[in-house]
Amino acid sequence: MKNIEVQKTILSNGLSVITACRDSDIFSLGMGIKAGSLYEDKDNNGIAHMVEHMLFKGTINRNMDRLNDDIERLAGDIDIYTTYGSTVLTADVMKEKGEECLEIISDMMMNSIFPEREFRLEKKVIIEEIKMDKDDPEEQSYLGLFKAAFPESWHKYYIAGTIKSVKGIKINMLKEFYRNYYVPKNAAICVVSSYSHDEVVNMVEKYFGKWVGKEAPVLAEGKYAINPRRVVRHRKGLSQTHLIYAFDIQSLSRREEVALTLLNEKIGAGANSILFKELRDKRGYAYSVYSSIDFIKNLKMFYIYAGISEENLKDTMNVIEKVIDNCKKNELGINEESIKTIKDMFFTHMAIALESSSHMVEYLLDGEINYENPLNFQEVLEMMNSINVEDIKGVIEKVFKEPLIHILLPA
Known part of the structure; x- marks a missing residue:
């Protein structure tokens, strides 16, 4: 298989930028934050997933309606999801909208404000999501397995949280989690497009260069014995x-x-x-x-x-x-x-x-x-x-x- 030409630059603020150049009309972007359910405890279980939802609820520069209108005008595919170890946003847009896409994502990642009203409403949405997943017996079977496998670890908790834990999350907890983990040294941006590496780095520097933040908490290494039974x-x-x-x-x-x-x-x-x-x-x-x-x-x-x-x-x-x-x-x-x-x-x-x-x-x-x-x-x-x-x-x-x-x- 042909090797892929990939380049990586770490900006002065610690943000990693990875590119692969190919002849394409599409600008494909992925941004990952090392913040998932493994970084939670029983009191804030589901908070990483809740931050993911709230990224679309408005920023310092855009209210929720304008943010979503601007995303729609990109006329591409935008997705975001939370895993055990990370939160990932992906976007596929036409090349000529690539820089605009970067600007919007930078605003979401750096300047989200989490309006109180939207926070209360989104809690209800997430609780319905949890109820929906409870109707999936295969999903519940794996969750039961994790609870049995890791009784002393947070691995046993569901990515979206429980109804009880989600209800218990306060707006100040959400903002603190966002401040702690949504920092440049804890993030990476990957772009595959016909732009050169230097062109992408310059665009990322333009919109993310002023992003600052302290070192994010590191996920503790640990091996948890699984009790066969x-x-x-x-x-x-x-x-x-x-x-x-x-x-x-x-x-x-x-x-x-x-x-x-x-x-x-x-x-x-x-x-x-x-x-x-x-x-x-x-x-x-x-x-x-x-x-x-x-x-x-x-x-x-x-x-x-x-x-x-x-x-x-x-x-x-x-x-x-x-x-x-x-x-x-x-x-x-x-x-x-x-x-x-x-x-x-x-x-x-x-x-x-x-x-x-x-x-x-x-x-x-x-x-x-x-x-x-x-x-x-x-x-x-x-x-x-x-x-x-x-x-x-x-x-x-x-x-x-x-x-x-x-x-x-x-x-």
């Missing part, structure tokens, strides 16, 4: 049983994480995976069955999920445990040829994704925010190229020990 919960109104196996992968090296990424594709990430074939194609037990990985800082787990009828629970667990056992015995047909096929698939998917400027922004920004290296994904692909059968065997031995099993049953 079976947790069974019941909930009214369910038509399915939701089964999750969770394996602790906090001890894996970066190379082992890459090896697990390949193994994941074989076990349950694709339509041709072992679990998909065994539980869906052969037995018809599940419509939704998959394996997945969280590589989030301080929250690293490998999951196997299946949504099934209650009467098929025991058989489904037997199948999953048989697949894991076969994995340990090297009886899944994992050899150099099958590994090469999975690698080729990853390289193809990555090449397709990188044809999109917005996807490229996501990869570069994720690398910068989470690894302080915008080309992290490229290093991962290079590492992936050297993974062999012995690497896969090694990661199987480390990952597939006793799992935490969470079962959510109809009441």
